[in-house]
Amino acid sequence: xxxxxxxxxxxxxxxxxxxxxxxxxxxxxxxxxxxxxxxxxxxxxxxxxxxxxxxxxxxxxxxxxxxxxxxxxxxxxxxxxxxxxxxxxxxxxxxxxxxxxxxxxxxxxxxxxxxxxxxxxxxxxxxxxxxxxxxxxxxxxxxxxxxxxxxxxxxxxxxxxxxxxxxxxxxxxxxxxxxxxxxxxxxxxxxxxxxxxxxxxxxxxxxxxxxxxxxxxxxxxxxxxxxxxxxx
Amino acid sequence: xxxxxxxxxxxxxxxxxxxxxxxxxxxxxxxxxxxxxxxxxxxxxxxxxxxxxxxxxxxxxxxxxxxxxxxxxxxxxxxxxxxxxxxxxxxxxxxxxxxxxxxxxxxxxxxxxxxxxxxxxxxxxxxxxxxxxxxxxxxxxxxxxxxxxxxxxxxxxxxxxxxxxxxxxxxxxxxxxxxxxxxxxxxxxxxxxxxxxxxxxxxxxxxxxxxxxxxxxx
Numbered sequence: 001x002x003x004x005x006x007x008x009x010x011x012x013x014x015x016x017x018x019x020x021x022x023x024x025x026x027x028x029x030x031x032x033x034x035x036x037x038x039x040x041x042x043x044x045x046x047x048x049x050x051x052x053x054x055x056x057x058x059x060x061x062x063x064x065x066x067x068x069x070x071x072x073x074x075x076x077x078x079x080x081x082x083x084x085x086x087x088x089x090x091x092x093x094x095x096x097x098x099x100x101x102x103x104x105x106x107x108x109x110x111x112x113x114x115x116x117x118x119x120x121x122x123x124x125x126x127x128x129x130x131x132x133x134x135x136x137x138x139x140x141x142x143x144x145x146x147x148x149x150x151x152x153x154x155x156x157x158x159x160x161x162x163x164x165x166x167x168x169x170x171x172x173x174x175x176x177x178x179x180x181x182x183x184x185x186x187x188x189x190x191x192x193x194x195x196x197x198x199x200x201x202x203x204x205x206x207x208x209x210x211x212x213x214x215x216x217x218x219x220x221x222x223x224x225x226x227x228x229x230x231x232x
Numbered sequence: 233x234x235x236x237x238x239x240x241x242x243x244x245x246x247x248x249x250x251x252x253x254x255x256x257x258x259x260x261x262x263x264x265x266x267x268x269x270x271x272x273x274x275x276x277x278x279x280x281x282x283x284x285x286x287x288x289x290x291x292x293x294x295x296x297x298x299x300x301x302x303x304x305x306x307x308x309x310x311x312x313x314x315x316x317x318x319x320x321x322x323x324x325x326x327x328x329x330x331x332x333x334x335x336x337x338x339x340x341x342x343x344x345x346x347x348x349x350x351x352x353x354x355x356x357x358x359x360x361x362x363x364x365x366x367x368x369x370x371x372x373x374x375x376x377x378x379x380x381x382x383x384x385x386x387x388x389x390x391x392x393x394x395x396x397x398x399x400x401x402x403x404x405x406x407x408x409x410x411x412x413x414x415x416x417x418x419x420x421x422x423x424x425x426x427x428x429x430x431x432x433x434x435x436x437x438x439x440x441x442x443x444x445x446x447x448x449x450x
């Protein structure tokens with residue numbers, strides 16, 4: 001088996017340079033690559049373009065990389081939970097490209113499927129269609145959307161093996177799975193790294209061919225954004 | 233006149249046995265509380281759940297299990313989990329039978345605006361544009377007029393659009409209306425104690441009234 005294991009987040013992030021485009025897995029704070037975000041802050045890489053459904057909160061997730069002003073542009077579908085984000089966006093320091101969530105997910109997926117563009121009805125007749133090619137197919141209009149070209153994808157999985165195979169847990173799968181297939185180089189941090197052969201081949205969500213570097217993460221905080229409960 | 237729970241309760245009557253349903257944030261979320269006993273419905277959450285259950289009991293929250301509103305939830309027996317791309321795949325392929333969402337404006341041709349107010353902080357459209365572009369059946373839950381007293385049922389939307397020619401039905405605190413394929417809001421039902429005149433006054437778009445309009449039963 002090809003061994004994809006690197007020692008830690010610092011080693012995994014090697015080659016990430018100023019101005020690069022990076023996919024970041026997660027939905028809200030669910031399933032975000034916590035160890036890699038911390039390491040990226042330490043590394044200090046600047047002018048990043050981040051493809052991420054959300055932008056974290058002020059003191060956690062991608063919000064931390066906004067505090068350190070390492071992000072130049074966000075490509076997201078929903079970014080409402082972050083005051084520093086709002087400040088940077090309104091002052092023009094931060095570029096923001098808002099795109100429909102399904103389009104965002106599919107643009108990641110298509111990068112991993114080798115499909116350079118695809119038609120979608122999402123956004124037809126809205127400002128999202130501005131500047132985009134429209135095709136009419138069997139009487140219906142579709143926007144042509146491009147697959148992302150990201151230098152790196154950074155994802156978080158539940159379990160992974162030394163061959164880079166990944167299994168996600170519950171709704172922390174979200175954008176992590178399509179993004180894990182969509183980076184030119186994919187980095188996966190996992191809660192539990194096991195030797196090749198320990199994962200059931202037919203339970204694997206992302207085959208190791210898509211994953212270039214994998215490491216055992218630690219100290220996961222797994223913060224909850226909206227704790228909603230009912231009484232017993 | 234209906235309160236928010238009343239609107240949700242009336243919409244719940246549109247939910248039929250065997251349906252896969254996506255509920256938006258706000259009043260649509262409340263619909264889950266009023267789905268009639270004895271029918272089988274599966275709730276879809278676009279971050280990757282089919283068969284979403286209620287909030288967890290205190291102390292049983294799981295950070296890895298949230299809904300599209302980022303709230304902690306549970307799974308019902310028979311639930312399944314998938315990634316975001318597959319989630320919107322099933323939405324685009326019209327496997328989801330019914331989408332219920334809120335709106336700022338709806339036009340008499342079924343256009344909807346619900347994501348952006350120029351000059352205000354824009355949070356984003358989330359999954360709304362994908363949902364409205366593909367859903368087989370869209371019901372909008374909203375107030376009939378805005379806080380300034382202006383109608384939200386218009387000849388043409390003034391706010392930036394989320395989707396075009398997609399809304400089929402609207403339930404407000406005053407009425408149930410159908411958006412006709414040829415254009416216009418057809419008044420189907422009045423809320424308890426609300427007159428046709430009041431609904432006319434609150435509707436800026438073309439309103440079609442065909443005979444006696446029954447009072448809704450909720």
